[in-house]
Amino acid sequence: xxxxxxxxxxxxxxxxFPGVPAWSLATSRxxxxxxxxxxxxxxxxxxxxxxxxxxxxxxxxxxxGVDAAHPRIGGLERSLAVTGGPDGGLEVADCDPADPAGHGxxxxxxxxxxxxxxxxxSVRVLTNGKSGSGAALLAGLRWAIEEGFDLINLxxxxxxxxFRPALHELxxxxxxRRCLLVASAHNMPVTSYPWTFSSVISVASHDEPDPMTYxxxxxxxxxxxxxxxRVPVAWPGGKEIRSTGNSFAAPHITGICALILSKHRWMTPxxxxxxxxxTARNVGPSNGGAHDRx
Amino acid sequence: MIANDPPSSASAEIAERRLxxxxxxxxxxxxxxxxxxxxxxxxxxxxxxxxxxxxxGETHLLGRRFPPGTGIAGWVAESGQPMIADDLTEVTQFAHxxxxxxxxxxxSIMAAPLIRHEECIGVLEVLDRSNALRGDLAxxxxxxxxxxxxxxxxxxxxxxxxxNRAAPPGxxxxxxxxxxxxxxxxxxxxxPTALKLLAVADELLA
Numbered sequence: 239x240x241x242x243x244x245x246x247x248x249x250x251x252x253x254x255f256p257g258v259p260a261w262s263l264a265t266s267r268x269x270x271x272x273x274x275x276x277x278x279x280x281x282x283x284x285x286x287x288x289x290x291x292x293x294x295x296x297x298x299x300x301x302x303g304v305d306a307a308h309p310r311i312g313g314l315e316r317s318l319a320v321t322g323g324p325d326g327g328l329e330v331a332d333c334d335p336a337d338p339a340g341h342g343x344x345x346x347x348x349x350x351x352x353x354x355x356x357x358x359x360s361v362r363v364l365t366n367g368k369s370g371s372g373a374a375l376l377a378g379l380r381w382a383i384e385e386g387f388d389l390i391n392l393x394x395x396x397x398x399x400x401f402r403p404a405l406h407e408l409x410x411x412x413x414x415r416r417c418l419l420v421a422s423a424h425n426m427p428v429t430s431y432p433w434t435f436s437s438v439i440s441v442a443s444h445d446e447p448d449p450m451t452y453x454x455x456x457x458x459x460x461x462x463x464x465x466x467x468r469v470p471v472a473w474p475g476g477k478e479i480r481s482t483g484n485s486f487a488a489p490h491i492t493g494i495c496a497l498i499l500s501k502h503r504w505m506t507p508x509x510x511x512x513x514x515x516x517t518a519r520n521v522g523p524s525n526g527g528a529h530d531r532x
Numbered sequence: 533m534i535a536n537d538p539p540s541s542a543s544a545e546i547a548e549r550r551l552x553x554x555x556x557x558x559x560x561x562x563x564x565x566x567x568x569x570x571x572x573x574x575x576x577x578x579x580x581x582x583x584x585x586x587x588x589g590e591t592h593l594l595g596r597r598f599p600p601g602t603g604i605a606g607w608v609a610e611s612g613q614p615m616i617a618d619d620l621t622e623v624t625q626f627a628h629x630x631x632x633x634x635x636x637x638x639x640s641i642m643a644a645p646l647i648r649h650e651e652c653i654g655v656l657e658v659l660d661r662s663n664a665l666r667g668d669l670a671x672x673x674x675x676x677x678x679x680x681x682x683x684x685x686x687x688x689x690x691x692x693x694x695x696n697r698a699a700p701p702g703x704x705x706x707x708x709x710x711x712x713x714x715x716x717x718x719x720x721x722x723x724p725t726a727l728k729l730l731a732v733a734d735e736l737l738a
Contacts, residue, residue, distance in 0.1 A: 258673035267667060302607075339607045341615075364610050397612055397650045425614040426676040428647055445669050467668040468618060482616035482668050 246273055246457035260427040261442040261460040262484065265453060270463075270520045273456040281516040287497035292353025294503065295496045298387040299349070299489075300378050301342030301394060303362035306335030310347035310472035311358070318381070319362035320374040328374060330381040333362065340474050344481060345393050345489040347472030352449060352493025355500065359387065364394070372396040376404055379419075383412045388499055391492040392438075393422040393485035395430035405432040413437040418495060418507045422488035423460040434459045439495070439511055441488040443467055449490055454518040462514060464490035548689040552584035555656075555682045560586040562674060564662030566638065569593070570646070570682050571655040572690075573609045580605055580655065583686065588636040588659065596634070604641045605655045612652045614644040614675060616668070644675045646683035653690065656682045 263270065296315065306314040317335035320328050337343040337360075346358055363378035375396055382390050390412070396405070409432045412419050421433035423442040433440040440459055443466025444451070453463040466487030468480045491514070498513055499505060505513070515521055552570050559568035567587030571580040578600030582593045601610055608615055618640040638659035646654035656679045661671065712730070716722060 258677055259669070260673060260676055262669050262672065264667050264669045302611075339601070339610070341607060341611070394611055394613065397647055397652075399650060422613075425672055426644060426647075426679065430612070443669065443672075445667065479620060480618040482618075482672065483614060485613060485615070 246271060249457065257427060260425060261423045262425075262466065263442070263444060263453075263455070263463055265444040265463065266446055270453050271456065275521050281513055281522075283517045283522065286513050286517050287494065287501055290353075290355075290497040290501040292356030292493070292496040292500045295353070295356045295389065295499045296359065296387045297349055297353070297356050297389045297391065297492060297496055298359045298361060298382040298385070299342055299346045299391045300361045300363055300375070300382055301345055301391070302339035302364045303333070303337040303342050304335060304346040304358070304360035305337040305343040305472075305474045306360075308343055308347065308472045308474065308476055310478070311343065311350055312354075313358075314346075314360055315357040316359040317362075318360065318378075320378045320381075328377040330361065330377060335360065337362075337474050339364065341393070341485065343474055344471035344479075344486060345391055348449075348469065348486055348489035349391060349493040349496065352490065353496035353500070356493075356496040372398045372401040376401060376408070379405075379408055383408060383415060383417050386415070387417055389492050389495055390417060390419050391489050392419055392432070393488045395421065395424055395433050397424075397428055397430045402431050406435055408432070409435045409437045413507050416506055418510055420488050420492040420495060422484040425484050437507075439491060439514070441466075441491045442484050443482070443487040450494070451519050452491060452494070452514070453520045454515050460484075461511075462491055462518065463487070464494075466490075545689060545692060548685065548692055549584070551685040552682065552689065553586070555678060555685055556584045556586040559656065559658055559675075559678050562678075563642070563658050563671070564664060565658045566660040567636065568656070568658045570686065571605055571609070571657065572686060573652060573654055575653075578609075580609060583654070583689070589634050593634055605643050605657050608643040608645050608655050608657075609652050612645045612647065614642070614672065614679075616640070616642045616672065616675075642671065642675050644679035646679055646686055648683050648687045653683065654686045 304311060304314055306317060314335050317333055318330050319333035320330055323329035342360060350358060361378040361382055363374040375394060409419055419438040421438045421440050423433050423440050424430045432438055440461050441464050442460035444453060444463040445467040449465050455461055455463060464487040466484050467482050469486040470478055471481050471486055473479045495510055498510060556568040556570055567589060569582055570584040572583045574581055580598045580602060582596045585593045600606060604615055604617055620639055620641065640660055642658040642661060644656050645652040646656060
């Protein structure tokens with residue numbers, strides 16, 4: 239059946255493999271598609287996070303570890319790593335606040351730049367240099383959810399379907415425990431998890447330079463576009479590079495969520511997602527409301 | 533008369549290698565880059581092995597190995613995520629030693645995983661792309677498309693190597709036929725693909 243004329247969220251999902259574009263949108267060249275919006279005009283950006291700095295919010299970066307000594311990080315609450323346990327299984331244990339790869343430090347630096355008051359922790363799930371560490375990702379994520387963080391930044395995903403059911407259950411558990419998973423969409427047109435689940439906030443890139451600009455995508459699974467092109471990011475050794483990828487878009491949304499939660503402490507994950515939606519550049523009335531249709 | 537030459541493992545790889553080489557040539561030219569290369573991830577050791585190179589290093593890098601997790605290509609193989617990093621000259625950490633050992637230290641790197649059957653089997657890397665007006669997100673999409681081709685090409689090469697290992701050149705044909713016979717239960721159902729392959733073998737031997 240043709241889906242012509244359907245709203246974006248009702249269209250048949252494209253078989254993205256190997257087609258492009260994958261999930262991101264060059265908003266500096268292509269205007270986001272118009273879609274109807276039911277306005278809740280009282281939710282403004284000022285109301286959402288005006289005056290907030292992330293204080294009182296606990297954020298966990300599940301990644302390659304974080305270099306706590308980097309000037310753009312400024313210390314960590316805790317630093318842990320998933321390692322092989324004595325019985326051959328995996329365990330989560332305290333470790334030196336270091337990052338052998340750089341990716342986790344880059345993500346943490348973005349969060350810190352937006353929410354300087356938030357308490358950052360790190361769980362290293364990628365360290366052994368070999369691919370296919372889905373089991374370590376699962377173990378680290380499970381620990382972070384049980385530990386009670388308010389936000390978890392996950393700029394990683396796994397393509398292995400064997401981990402899908404367990405990740406789905408974890409993502410739902412996090413959602414009901416008021417622990418919001420912010421996950422980056424894969425940068426390539428492949429299916430991976432958990433960013434494709436509705437219980438997380440999934441983020442792809444736009445190509446504008448403002449760190450506080452983000453858009454709602456009316457044709458998920460990638461629900462939001464945030465800054466992800468040539469992002470200045472922290473790199474181990476006290477350095478900074480510019481890097482491109484959805485990995486760096488997700489921590490922008492994590493940082494903004496930390497601001498919102500620090501001002502509105504008892505928001506649920508679904509409220510938080512709604513506030514993000516209502517303050518998105520292509521939805522919020524303070525930014526034109528061009529698509530506003532009751 | 534190529535058809536009558538005994539297929540050595542090197543000559544048997546020629547078509548697959550040409551495919552990989554043509555992909556890195558295309559990648560280097562569409563990005564106007566200094567170099568483009570395809571790494572294989574050694575599934576036993578996790579090492580990264582240069583399988584095709586265009587541009588800087590093309591004369592001496594083939595077969596060169598790097599330990600698991602080395603540099604940005606190592607990260608991409610480990611995480612299964614692409615990465616684009618610019619301004620690398622400011623950074624001492626990104627495996628400069630490994631880069632220096634190749635004879636070329638880039639200012640920027642684009643790298644994408646080569647994924648087949650849910651598994652990362654390699655990495656496509658482009659060094660120092662030009663600052664053309666393509667746009668960064670268009671670069672990401674183009675890299676992804678080329679990575680899909682490269683993954684198919686690398687998969688062909690791996691299949692061929694597995695097949696060569698299973699039936700090394702010089703294996704006695706009669707031994708092979710007896711081994712095949714033991715794998716086919718009398719009166720049992722035969723895999724249609726295997727049946728087709730045997731039919732092709734029959735035709736070749738006729």
